[in-house]
Amino acid sequence: MVAYKSILFGLDLTDMDQVMLRYARFLCEALPGVEEVYFQHNIRFDYPEEAESLLEELERPLSELIGEEIEENIDAHFLQQNGGTMPDVDWEVIVTEGSSTAQEIVKTASAQGVELIVVGKKLSYQGSGQVAEKVLRQASLKSDLLAVPETAPHHMERIVVPIDFSPSSRRALLAGKRIENAVGGVLTSQHVYTIPMHYFPFIPVQGFRKSMKEEAEDQYKRFRRGLPEPLQGISCIFTYSEDRTTAQAVYDFAIQKSKDLVVIGSKGRSNIPAILLGSTAIQLLNFEFHIPVLIVR
Numbered sequence: 001m002v003a004y005k006s007i008l009f010g011l012d013l014t015d016m017d018q019v020m021l022r023y024a025r026f027l028c029e030a031l032p033g034v035e036e037v038y039f040q041h042n043i044r045f046d047y048p049e050e051a052e053s054l055l056e057e058l059e060r061p062l063s064e065l066i067g068e069e070i071e072e073n074i075d076a077h078f079l080q081q082n083g084g085t086m087p088d089v090d091w092e093v094i095v096t097e098g099s100s101t102a103q104e105i106v107k108t109a110s111a112q113g114v115e116l117i118v119v120g121k122k123l124s125y126q127g128s129g130q131v132a133e134k135v136l137r138q139a140s141l142k143s144d145l146l147a148v149p150e151t152a153p154h155h156m157e158r159i160v161v162p163i164d165f166s167p168s169s170r171r172a173l174l175a176g177k178r179i180e181n182a183v184g185g186v187l188t189s190q191h192v193y194t195i196p197m198h199y200f201p202f203i204p205v206q207g208f209r210k211s212m213k214e215e216a217e218d219q220y221k222r223f224r225r226g227l228p229e230p231l232q233g234i235s236c237i238f239t240y241s242e243d244r245t246t247a248q249a250v251y252d253f254a255i256q257k258s259k260d261l262v263v264i265g266s267k268g269r270s271n272i273p274a275i276l277l278g279s280t281a282i283q284l285l286n287f288e289f290h291i292p293v294l295i296v297r
Contacts, residue, residue, distance in 0.1 A: 002031070002032060002033025002034075002178070003031045003033065003175070003178040003179050004034060004116040004144075005033055005034060005035045005036065006034075006035065006036040006037075006038075006112065006113060006114045006115050006116070007024070007028075007034060007036070007037050007038070007114065007115070007116045007117075008037075008038040008039075008040055008105065008108060008109050008112070008114040008116070008117050008118065008143070009021075009024050009037065009038070009040070009119075010040055010101070010105050010118070010119040010120070010135075011039055011040065011041045011070060012101075012120070012131075013069070013070075016120045016122055016150060017070075017073055017077075018073070018077050019120060019148070019150045019152075020118070020120050021039075021073060021074060021076075021077035021078040022078070022154070023118070023148050023152060023154070024037060024039075024078050024118070025077070025078050025087060026154040027118070028087040028089055029087065030155075030183050031179070031183070032182055033182075034087075034089055035089060036089065036090050036091070036092075036112075037087075037089050037090070037091040037092075038092050038093075038094055038108065038114065039070055039074060039091065039092070039093050040093075040094045040095070040104070040108055041066055041093075041094075041095050041096075042096045042098055042101040042105065043062060043063065043066065043096065043098075044097070044098065044099060044100075066095050067093050067095050070093050071093055074091070074093070094108055100134075101131060101134070102131060102134035102135045102137070102138055103138060105117060105131075106135060106138040106140055106141050107140075109141075109142070110140060114143050115143055115144065116143055116144045116146060117135060117141075117143045117144070117145050117146070118145075118146045118148055119131045119132045119135060119145070119146075119148070120147075120148055120149075120150065121147045121148060121149045121150070121285070121289070122149075122150060123150055123151065123288055123290070132145060132147035132285050132293075133282060133285045133286065136266065136281065136282065136295060141297065142297060143297065144175065144294060144295065144296050144297055145266075145295045145297075146292055146293070146294045146295075147285055147292060147293045147295075148292050149289060149290050149291070149292065151290045152290070152291070152292050153291075155183075155260055156183055156260040156261040156292070157183055157184065157185035157186060157260060158185060158186060158257070158258060158260045158261070159176050159179060159180055159185055159186070159187045159188070159260065159261045159262075159263060160187075160188050160189070160190055160250075160257070160259045160261070160262055160263070161173050161187060161188070161189045161190070161234075161262075161263045161264065162189070162191070162246070162250045162262070162280065163189045163190070163191055163220075163223075163265075164191065165191075165219050165220065165222075165223040166265065166267065168265030168266060169223075169265050170223075170226075170227065170231075171265055171296050171297075172263050172264055172265040172296045173187075173189065173231050173234065173263075174228070174231070175263055175294065175296045176261075176294075177231055177234075179261070179263070179294075185260075187234055188236075188237060188257075189234050189235065189236040189237070190236065190237045190238075190239055190253055191216055191220060191236055191237070191238050192239045192240075192246045192249040192250065193212050193213055193215075193216040193238060193239070193240060193241065194212075194240070194241040194246070195208055195209060195212060209240055212240075213238055220236050220238075224236075237253070239253055245280075245283060246280045247280045247283035247287070248283075250262065250264075250280065250284065251284065251287055251289065259291055260291065260292075261291065261292050261293075262284065262291055262292070262293045262294065263294045263296060264280065264281050264284065264293065264295055264296070265281070265296050266279075266295050266296060266297050267279075281293075281295050
């Protein structure tokens, strides 16, 4: 089974677009089976009334002018990058106009049947870098979401999947396994266990920590038995959170072990949408993370 057949990349006409287009080329080469690629820019004005008079002075629609500029960048940084052969995919530029870029991206993804949305995460480039979180917060989102920092490596052989033994974790493992198979990589799962804060005054931490880890290991064994056979051999690292959030523990593990990609489910064990809880996925998006984060719906 291929990882993804159709991918949408969000562009914003900044220097980040070069990063995104080069990463698009990398994904198309790394993941066999990609058939369709969409490059979308959404025209959004903070003061649309003032912009209206300026638009009237243009000889051609702004969407056409922007589309041509994007196509020039695609030719330079996606099609002809490093003098290589052109990617064997169908591609299309889509220029929309709406007050919410996140809404327009999700709307386009739904209309085109896109399986994966890829957006940039700005660390030093100018911009908010919050598009990924805003896309994830769209209730109508059905695609997986990949947040790519400007420093993202062009390889994804070392993959970590944080799990909490939920159905969402199962979907994340399946997605991670598809990518592992496509790139010939190595996938590791990680479970972060913690001691509830209200027990600290009464229970010795060291003794309780051991029993919590043993319980987590038992839960993993039960969880693994319900996985498809190709997933049952995946190893799991158990990490004690200490005084960190789960997201911070995942971040530290990924950095220390030089991981190339973090794959995580969008919901936790409660099955309540993660966006309502300040979830681990949302927290990871808000870190100044130099590793791409794939959030699986």
